[in-house]
Amino acid sequence: MPASVPNPSASDRVDPAHTPLTALPGVGARVAEKLAARDLHNLQDLWLLLPRQYEDRTALTPIRVLQPGLTAQVEGRVEAVERGFRYRPMLRVAISDGSQGTLVLRFFHFRAAQVAQFTPGARLRAYGTPRPGQHGLEMVHPSYRILGADDAAELSEGLDPVYPAIEGIGPATLRKLIGQALDHLPDEQALELLPQAWLQERKLPGLRDALRIMHRPPKDADVAALLAGTHPAQRRLALEELLAHHLSLRRQRIALQAHAATPLRGGTLADKLRKALPFALTGAQERVYAQVREDLAKAMPMLRLVQGDVGSGKTVVAALAALLAIENGRQAALMAPTELLAEQHLNNLRAWLEPLGVRIAWLAGKVAGRARETALASVAGGEAQLVVGTHALMQEGVVFRDLALAIVDEQHRFGVHQRLALRDKGGEDGRVPHQLVMTATPIPRTLAMAAYADLDVSAIDELPPGRTPVQTVVLSGERRPELVERIRAACAEGRQAYWVCTIIDESDEVIAQAAQATFEALSKALPALRVGFVHGRMKARDKQAAMIAFKSGELDLLVATTVIEVGVDVPNASLMIVENAERLGLAQLHQLRGRVGRGSAASTCVLLYQPPLSMMAKQRLETMRQTNDGFVIAEKDLELRGPGELLGTRQTGLAAFRVADLARDADLLPFVHRVAERLLQESPQLADRLVDRWIGSAARYAAA
Numbered sequence: 001m002p003a004s005v006p007n008p009s010a011s012d013r014v015d016p017a018h019t020p021l022t023a024l025p026g027v028g029a030r031v032a033e034k035l036a037a038r039d040l041h042n043l044q045d046l047w048l049l050l051p052r053q054y055e056d057r058t059a060l061t062p063i064r065v066l067q068p069g070l071t072a073q074v075e076g077r078v079e080a081v082e083r084g085f086r087y088r089p090m091l092r093v094a095i096s097d098g099s100q101g102t103l104v105l106r107f108f109h110f111r112a113a114q115v116a117q118f119t120p121g122a123r124l125r126a127y128g129t130p131r132p133g134q135h136g137l138e139m140v141h142p143s144y145r146i147l148g149a150d151d152a153a154e155l156s157e158g159l160d161p162v163y164p165a166i167e168g169i170g171p172a173t174l175r176k177l178i179g180q181a182l183d184h185l186p187d188e189q190a191l192e193l194l195p196q197a198w199l200q201e202r203k204l205p206g207l208r209d210a211l212r213i214m215h216r217p218p219k220d221a222d223v224a225a226l227l228a229g230t231h232p233a234q235r236r237l238a239l240e241e242l243l244a245h246h247l248s249l250r251r252q253r254i255a256l257q258a259h260a261a262t263p264l265r266g267g268t269l270a271d272k273l274r275k276a277l278p279f280a281l282t283g284a285q286e287r288v289y290a291q292v293r294e295d296l297a298k299a300m301p302m303l304r305l306v307q308g309d310v311g312s313g314k315t316v317v318a319a320l321a322a323l324l325a326i327e328n329g330r331q332a333a334l335m336a337p338t339e340l341l342a343e344q345h346l347n348n349l350r351a352w353l354e355p356l357g358v359r360i361a362w363l364a365g366k367v368a369g370r371a372r373e374t375a376l377a378s379v380a381g382g383e384a385q386l387v388v389g390t391h392a393l394m395q396e397g398v399v400f401r402d403l404a405l406a407i408v409d410e411q412h413r414f415g416v417h418q419r420l421a422l423r424d425k426g427g428e429d430g431r432v433p434h435q436l437v438m439t440a441t442p443i444p445r446t447l448a449m450a451a452y453a454d455l456d457v458s459a460i461d462e463l464p465p466g467r468t469p470v471q472t473v474v475l476s477g478e479r480r481p482e483l484v485e486r487i488r489a490a491c492a493e494g495r496q497a498y499w500v501c502t503i504i505d506e507s508d509e510v511i512a513q514a515a516q517a518t519f520e521a522l523s524k525a526l527p528a529l530r531v532g533f534v535h536g537r538m539k540a541r542d543k544q545a546a547m548i549a550f551k552s553g554e555l556d557l558l559v560a561t562t563v564i565e566v567g568v569d570v571p572n573a574s575l576m577i578v579e580n581a582e583r584l585g586l587a588q589l590h591q592l593r594g595r596v597g598r599g600s601a602a603s604t605c606v607l608l609y610q611p612p613l614s615m616m617a618k619q620r621l622e623t624m625r626q627t628n629d630g631f632v633i634a635e636k637d638l639e640l641r642g643p644g645e646l647l648g649t650r651q652t653g654l655a656a657f658r659v660a661d662l663a664r665d666a667d668l669l670p671f672v673h674r675v676a677e678r679l680l681q682e683s684p685q686l687a688d689r690l691v692d693r694w695i696g697s698a699a700r701y702a703a704a
């Protein structure tokens, strides 16, 4: 580490960073509690509570020159007020400003006191985004302020920060509190944790300056950059935040790997399976299996994520790994997110492993009574060599005799906390199981770097030979009738089809109703076919029964909501129709499409859309039409909508970013990656302070 790393102990005799918020005037026990509920405990937490966006109230725009879609601030007098009740209560306030323009402010929620304020002639200032209305432009729910006669109503000097909402604390109060906290910002020396050289090289400001620019943008600040999130102040904070997150994940990994694990060597059993399989492993499977073997041979727990598109053949790799544990006289467990998927694994693994003499136990919610007791006893006693079940395996107080390898399918539904819980499932000798995590949601390389810094990542980036790529067709919803014919033709050839109904932004109830209507219409239009129906509001048992009927060929057509998204394998299904495909994200469309094209027959996926298409939707559908490659789609997805949704953020903790945006700041990651290792080795205390600053109690919780 360069010698310029500041020495904290010299200057922070009084440590403002950790001063509790109750030290601020106006923060009593009640307010402190509300802040604490959002993990805001000390001054430092408020310094780092960064604006979500900015509002530009530095100028007034004459009403006449307002442009639809362009946010602006206006000032005018109330001309007319109208209260209506068409479909719901509504308040319309017309204002004008002498620029010969009229603007309507429209409210759907309002209180009587508010209505009383809008007396004709009253002067007010409003800030919002105009859009075309019935009578010229209107702003819906603008923020506004009534101006008194002697109100000087000065304009803002710089951009106004907009902070995340905190329940029970109004925006004005919050702004005031943050302002007070900022008054206690120590000087740069005491505050800065990053070496000067890093910052100078990248022309980034120090922390103190960066915080002040973000919270109180000066008059001459680069507004466009701030609004776009690319201002050097934001980049600087993003750099520090990404580094802190990375360090925190690396530390978790180091802590876990400080435990011992059983080295799993050999491979005779695994070779037997390979010989018995009706296919040869693909090059990608060989490569990943070799990586896994190398990890397992160590006396340190493996922490590896295997990414592989649907159908890339992850299960075989998992089975080979399990055999290594079994050959060494230890147990392996395989967990899936749903019973249906767990059962699918069970069937595959039984077919592959039982001929080799492997004893498999099955533990799922529906295994009850005597069967369950027997299964639990065989797991605890060690007769069961492989245990297959849902993720609940980890929480149900299942006791293993000798668990040496835990395999988790569909990582994005499996949290860091659960991963840590595995630590405690090892043997009595304090050994921790190796962990193999498999996911079918490809994540762009840059993101994987940030999201899984605690895991090693491998990719099975090749499909088994002989698969015909799914052909994707994008059609307007008007062409729906043609598709009925297409289904009839496919099923006449002995194939099966899916019809997927999607309605986003509606309750499950509404989706179920719409899907029900489609189900009835299709059943009527295709009387010769056996049509099934699954939706999210069905009982798990009924849902599963329908899926199993489809899988076993008792149904020709399955009408479904997006519940079929994950992992169901029906090789004979070769046609999928997705309604309202424009409403789904790329990752979801790709997952859905992965349900077909699993057999040798040429498959088709028809994406029906309702015109008009937004630019984004058009790009998504076009991407789907052009490629079947999950990694390409993931990159495009990242570009189109950013990383948050991509990762199903809650579990990964990535939603917690305050300023960093993985799509925008991805270029910082290689640097973060590089310096994090050095920091951990050479300046562990500095690493601690960075993690404490940005992640604080959340990290303490995760490590507990």
Ligand code: ADP
Pocket: 279, 280, 281, 282, 285, 308, 309, 310, 311, 312, 313, 314, 315, 316, 440, 464, 465, 569
């Ligand atoms: P996923 O990665 O989606 O979990 P699976 O492991 O379910 O994929 O594999 C999909 C199908 O491909 C299975 O029927 C499996 O037996 C088959 N398969 C796996 N590897 C190969 C291979 N190397 N060659 C041919 N078929 C394979």
Ligand code: MG
Pocket: 314, 315, 409, 567
């Ligand atoms: Mg799978």
